[in-house]
Amino acid sequence: MADQIRITAEKRAEFGKGAARRIRRADKVPAVLYGHGTDPVHLTLPGHETMMALKHSNAVLSLDIEGQTQLALAKDVQRDPVKRFIEHVDLVIVRKGEKVTVDVVVHVEGEAAPETIVTVDHGELTVETEATHIPESFTVSVEGLEAGTQIHAGEVELPEGVTLVTDPEALVVNVSQAMSEEALEAELAEAEAEAGIEQEESDEESASAEAAEAPAEGAQEGEGASSEE
Structure with a gap:
């Protein structure tokens, strides 16, 4: 307070x-x-x-x-x-003792399990509290939480005398599985294809393609020389 x-x-x-x-x-x-x-x-x-x-x-x-x-x-x-x-x-x-309805910010602390993403859906909770005892913030810990864990408004610990006004089922924090780099690249490529965006080849990709074509061209030249003989 x-x-x-x-x-x-x-x-x-x-x-x-x-x-x-x-x-x-x-x-x-x-x-x-x-x-x-x-x-x-x-x-x-x-x-x-x-x-x-x-x-x-x-x-x-x-x-x-x-x-x-x-x-x-x-x-x-x-x-x-x-x-x-x-x-x-x-x-x-x-006035002292009077109840007021206010929005109080939610602070998330801690580190969730590896390869997870923590998303805050409700950064504030609406509560009813005494005007002279308004909390500065509410703290939610995600320490060690695994993917698939969800914390709802009704699960947030409130100080004594503070009543939740926000829907208790409202999602406050969601812990989800982080997307792998390969999956992210595949999703990006799919989105670009749907949008009609053509991706330019990188220098490495161009070099690899040229290297792959070179033996094939050499073989074709050899076949041509044999037939001429």
Whole structure:
């Protein structure tokens, strides 16, 4: 569980794109706080502290708003697609003991059996948990697992007080047999043939073909000379 991070927030009265740009130029982040039937409150958050806090998924912030403390869950974080700085944050009011539904990332650790491939089908699980006790991640071990092994959502170990919302039968991790190099080349050749792609001969293949043709040509010449005699 991630610690609650205390951040001093300022209420703001300016809205719109122009106001948001001015806030970002001052190394701050525009945000809105809502929930529990209250009117949305528009805030300005300190840039660096907010960036560090939101490195954790499902971060719960302890906001100091004009001397009043309010717990809030970061529900939606909008980032610049190129520079990745935070453009805007949606915050939802939460209270101690309150249950929330969140997506928690799944981390896979360990090495499966040799010549296997590990595929993660569900990288996140949706769970219900107390707002102040949200797990940072769930760990699934594939150590030594053989090909054909599957781990479903209902088999992932969850901390006490955390309830699975994702379908228990949903496939999380699949361990399959790795394809041999020969089989992979054959499958690739078949796919290229179906697509009408002609593979050019390599230098080695060309040399081998020429070497195979040379004796045959020599034999033909010898036969011709014998007949002329």
